[in-house]
Amino acid sequence: MGLKINNLSGGYAGNNVLKNITFDVPDGKIVALIGLNGAGKSTTVNHVIGELQPQMGSICLNGTNIVSEPTMFKSQIAYIPEQPILYDELTLGEHLHLMLAAHDIDNETSWTRVASLLTLFRLENKLNWLPIHFSKGMRQKVMLVSAFMLNAPLLIVDEPFLGLDTLAQRDVIQLIQEQARLGNSILITTHLLASAASFVDQFVVLYEGKVRFVGSPSELAEENQLSVNNLDELFDLMQRELANEG
Template sequence: MGLSIKKLYGGYAGQDVLKDVSITVPDGQIVALIGLNGAGKSTTFKHVIGERPIRSGKVVFNEVDLVENPTAFKEQLAYIPEQPILYDELTLAEHIHLMLASHGLDDQEHWHQAMALLVTFRLDNKLHWLPKHFSKGMQQKVMLVAAFSLKAPLMVIDEPFLGLDVLAQKALVQLMEERTKAGGAILLTTHLLSSAAAFVDQFVWLDQGEVREQASPAELAAEHQISLVEMDELFS
């Protein structure tokens, strides 16, 4: 099953940014949206998470239609935005408790899972810190811990590597691979094509609001006669 986006049209202020976009994200796979700025990646995300209304088309995950049953659709989803969204007055521990409580998961078992993630991202000694004391990278790690604690079957992640140090990047890739091995589906955006080619199953190339190609990194590289380590040159 997984995520199915079919013939999606949508955008802003009555203007279609997305034109007949069809994308599949099978269970057990990581799919990355790629393209230049303005290609429609963030707009696609806003429609998938239900932030923007769909003009026409379908967004379905595990047979649950976003338009027909938005609550049930969103219950399956964990979203990590490009810019971290934190509450100034809440400590790190309070953020995690709030996130778990909002999903009915604020129990000892799930707190232990969250703590393990905090250890992974070296935040376990900062439980009483406020967001104003966190760097951009640390704020991003808080968002990652919150999202991965939910163990949602669908994860939507916008530019996850921005601001992360090398160790955190490696930890994130490992977490995503573990999630997909357990059957989860991940849709992300990234500009780091050469790095992403090592772990994503498929790239979806968006160009001016349309899907130009959906293929594995190896297939895309072969078609454009470049190596995987040269994937960053795809748009040049």
């Protein structure tokens, strides 16, 4: 079933940023939500994670509506924000225990998964470190471990490559693909379209709060008379269009 967004309108403090947007993130699929700054990507994500309430329309995850069953809805989500959010007074190990306990899976099986992720991101010797000792890239890796260890039905990653070195970017792509193979739904936002085209199933293009396009990377390239390798030029095209409209 996956995530289903139907005729969603919403925004902040009466500002209707989203205008009747509709798209799905099916089970086992990787969907990239893209658009210029201000197009509505962050607003959409904030609605899906429950930070904002829909003004109209619906958001359902595996048949659970976020408005009528918010706790059950949110229990199915793992979220990696663009900027890492850590508690200054908690060590890495305490962060992970807290997250696992919140999902009622603080057990040996989960920690086997955690150990493998810590090794992958070269954090295995940092369990007693406080966030003050982490670089920006290390903080992002902590968020990645915290999310991927949950194997949640819906994984949301806001700008997955921000602050990561090339090796870590490769590892993140492999982990995202692994989640898809397990049947989970993945929603990402990114400005690196050519890189994302190598592993996403669909792009959803937002333009001024509306869904302009839904389709595969090759379909998006064809629609805009670009090659897949040059998809990053799409933002230039949209920026020029926006300037002409102004």
